[in-house]
Amino acid sequence: MKVLVIAEHDNGKLAGATLNAVTAAQAFGAPVHVLVAGHDTAAVAGEAAGLAGVAEIIAVDAAHYRDQSAENLAVLVADVVRGEGFTGVVAGGTSFGKNLAPRTAALLDVAPVSDVVSIAGAGRYVRPVYAGNVMVTVESDEAIQVITVRTTAFAAAPSGGAAGVRERAPAADLGVSRLLGRELSKSERPELAAARVVVSGGRGLGSGEKYREVLEPLADRLGAALGASRAAVDAGYVPNDYQVGQTGKIVAPDLYVAVGISGAIQHLAGMKDSKVIVAINKDPDAPIFQVADFGLVGDLFEAVPQLADGLAAG
CATH class of the missing domain: 3.40.50.1220 (TPP-binding domain)
Known part of the structure; x- marks a missing residue:
């Protein structure tokens, strides 16, 4: 088994959710690879390579990944998963991950599992229901496990790794969506x-x-x-x-x-x-x-x- 973590980033720095997703992925007991797709993301790939427990970074650089559109990324992730034999895909349970994981699962023709707070192994997860008042254990027999994880349930992966970075060719630009603008709130307070x-x-x-x-x-x-x-x-x-x-x-x-x-x-x-x-x-x-x-x-x-x-x- 191999597990692929989808890196969330702004083309300059990893989002904190990725560090939590790496920790969660290690619960599968299999090599953890991280996909860094974006534009001019050498610094991001280097940061991901330094995370403890990461076996390899797969770097994909193309202009149409700059804005991290779910349409283009889902096709890329599905291609990587099929082409390289991954049987697990993990993303943080952020807006990014919630947008990407279902699209990826649909392309792979599997059912995803969302908002996972504990992983007992491949295909066995704990997740909240009824607004968190009940925790249920769910089992999935899909050949490829696609999950999003609640980031607050997993510690951030520490630094100390030295994974290699391998470049991979991008998938085609679907051209079905285009980012017109982004308004970001700025604050000196913590996120x-x-x-x-x-x-x-x-x-x-x-x-x-x-x-x-x-x-x-x-x-x-x-x-x-x-x-x-x-x-x-x-x-x-x-x-x-x-x-x-x-x-x-x-x-x-x-x-x-x-x-x-x-x-x-x-x-x-x-x-x-x-x-x-x-x-x-x-x-x-x-x-x-x-x-x-x-x-x-x-x-x-x-x-x-x-x-x-x-x-x-x-």
């Missing part, structure tokens, strides 16, 4: 999905102005990323990429501070694996307190500034 500390706000904050006024000082003191509940996003307090939950980002930081968040199932599914959860809410019966390690019942507009001031003084 939400990978942050060690997250401060999230909910509808209880009342407005986008109050969200920033109340939460940003606390996040600054903690060096935290900012997140939000779906209710806060839907109300227009913050952009969509702040959303934590089943239909947002899945996070598992060392510390998660939930401010003015009631704790709907959808939100809990995205953060309940955090190591320490602190909840601040005026409603003592809020569901968030059922998963919180520490809870404070009170007015967030008084409690959060006091907490931020206390951290500053300390």
Whole structure:
């Protein structure tokens, strides 16, 4: 058996999800190869080659892979899998992986398995259902296993490897899609999905102005990323990429501070694996307190500034 990890990157640096996917792929107990497809990606291939546990890097360089379109990449991955005898394909459970894996599986005529949190071996996986309230073991007898993995469930692969880099010819450009533009939010704060500390706000904050006024000082003191509940996003307090939950980002930081968040199932599914959860809410019966390690019942507009001031003084 050979396992192929699909590298996610921006043509200059590997995405953190790839490091988690490499760790997950090692659970198959087979050689792990990494496919780096893009344009001018020598630095990315070199970074991937330095990951511990990687046997080989397959580098494919072509202009039509610059934008990482799923249509072109799926054809390439299917060609590599068929041509080189891979029986496992692993991608991170990000927007990139969720877009690519089903297309690849369809081309290979197999059924994929998504959102895997544990791998017992080829064809036997654990994944969450019912918004993470139930964990099920699923079995797949497909000849080629195509899976996406929840990145928070696997440690990032460390450096220390010295894999070789082999170049491979690109597949044809299908020409069925074209990237017209990309708007990227820039912030000096840590990236939400990978942050060690997250401060999230909910509808209880009342407005986008109050969200920033109340939460940003606390996040600054903690060096935290900012997140939000779906209710806060839907109300227009913050952009969509702040959303934590089943239909947002899945996070598992060392510390998660939930401010003015009631704790709907959808939100809990995205953060309940955090190591320490602190909840601040005026409603003592809020569901968030059922998963919180520490809870404070009170007015967030008084409690959060006091907490931020206390951290500053300390």
